[in-house]
Amino acid sequence: MTKVHNFSAGPGILPAEVLKEASEACINFENLNLSLLEISHRSKNYEKVMDEARSLVKELFEVGDAHEVLYLGGGASLQFAMVPYNLLRENGTAAYVNTGVWASKAIKEAKIIGTTKVIASSEDKKFTYVPKGYEIPADADYLHITSNNTIYGTQMKSFPKSPIPLVCDMSSDIFSRKVNAKDFDLIYAGAQKNMGPAGSTMVMVKKEALGKTGRNMLSMLDYQVHIKGGSMYNTPPVFPIYVTMLTLKWLKKNGGISWIENLNQQKADAIYNEIDRNSMFHGTTAIEDRSFMNVCFLMNKPELEPEFDKFWKEANISGIRGHRDVGGYRASLYNALPLESVNVLVEVMKAFEKKFA
């Protein structure tokens, strides 16, 4: 099979050994002579998968029993609603930082549920930087931030010191670098960008943050119901959670967060150095806020895009077209992308410059 260099922004690349094991489980899961797709989620074999998927998150985040881990269906978009539904008191206020399309969508849902204030925004410069130095209202119920902005290629390099519960959408950079997870009351992430396939969303929440809104809650939107059910209040997305578990196991086995942080730094350095050096391209974001996961760049002569497209396609590169809202190029460097793939892209950029500069 021809090796494809997969820079897809999400659903994104997964480790080859994980895909192989997932493929096998579709036919014969753990020598049961049954497919993982056709057994009860209440079977011992699957309960072990769920337990491991949950405990690996706590281990990689280095948190203790104050936090609970859930895997839920519906995507991170459902969390845009569930976060305020579970944390915003009936007469309270929620504070949000607006760093892009996804943050804006989270804000929209929170406003339907209760009073919501945008305390900082980078919309004035088309979300090409991350706001800093804003004041966090001490009387708000929580502060919601987005750690990495997939579409614009910006990333929070440090997190605000928050006097109120801190909530973070980490969908596109979870487990890519060291964070002090204990500082967060709630972290959520759609699995399909950096921890598994599409179909499940990880939520890690401090138990003490819950049960304070005064709201009569729908069961499926209530984190406490899911916690009580061990993340199996109803049938969970069995296969997506299994593949996520395998991916986290792969990460741990290879050296965990410190290993991947180092590798991701190398990948990001390689491509950003080339963007800055190469006379044909330029970056799109404030340099200090550059994302190590999604590297956005533009051609200096956009009319040459079709020529560049030929170059990278020839090199078996896939998925580097920019998001439809911003155009240009975006190379996503998720955990499973090897440094080798980045080097191939860098070589393509060099060769392109040599021919067209």
Added chain:
Amino acid sequence: MTKVHNFSAGPGILPAEVLKEASEACINFENLNLSLLEISHRSKNYEKVMDEARSLVKELFEVGDAHEVLYLGGGASLQFAMVPYNLLRENGTAAYVNTGVWASKAIKEAKIIGTTKVIASSEDKKFTYVPKGYEIPADADYLHITSNNTIYGTQMKSFPKSPIPLVCDMSSDIFSRKVNAKDFDLIYAGAQKNMGPAGSTMVMVKKEALGKTGRNMLSMLDYQVHIKGGSMYNTPPVFPIYVTMLTLKWLKKNGGISWIENLNQQKADAIYNEIDRNSMFHGTTAIEDRSFMNVCFLMNKPELEPEFDKFWKEANISGIRGHRDVGGYRASLYNALPLESVNVLVEVMKAFEKKFA
């Protein structure tokens, strides 16, 4: 690989050829040299999968453009909330028939959203029959029924003629028999019992039923938002929908609903005839309401259960232990279960009688 006779109540058995194709797609999807698990849901190849998964439902249900088909995350349990959220007017009333645990859960969620009346129930006899002859209030916003009750093994053999919009949870018998789908304003089904693996839920809804509640709606709970997004308002559960599409294609290819209805009738006849004939067992439900999907039965001498368990395990039968709420045995005869497996179970019951009667 030893053949296992898989009577699991859900997630349930899927066709072997579907599992094989699913397994292959985990490694190399449609010769892209990429796994289905690591490509964009916006890619042409996947958009085709989603289109086909949606249109196969309309084809098998023989409905036209008045209905829309969605695949959503969160399970049928999320639909317990979404149905009233989308159909129950701010000052309206919803009518429910209570035929078991799942119907009761649907009622619980509806009550959180608005006025909800239970117009008929079989709780008086532990849900061992299906209520009939009840009056449907003409001024209610909709009537909610459950076509098949997985835990108790009862099934609606005909549906009420409803003067108001009819909503049906068909999670455990969808596409197992002919129904007049046009009579329903909304049908939903968690895929994992009869149409695919866990992780996605099919919703088919009449467009004209929507947009009438006066509610300011959360995006992810709003059917109209999902319809507008072509069931891709956000990243869908990619792989579960793919496997569902393959399963529906398998059903169509083999002869569609009339083929499977006939086969399911043969399977149900074989086992119910044996339960009625065999001196060691008895059925648990009203005979006219017996489910063709979930066949519940008890031992006449419960103390012999460990002996019977040895018999069926010896025959490579799996998943016939009854639900923890009711005990005994439950053989689920979902579409992909071959008649051969039922015959094996019948032979085991005969052999057991011969030894212990």
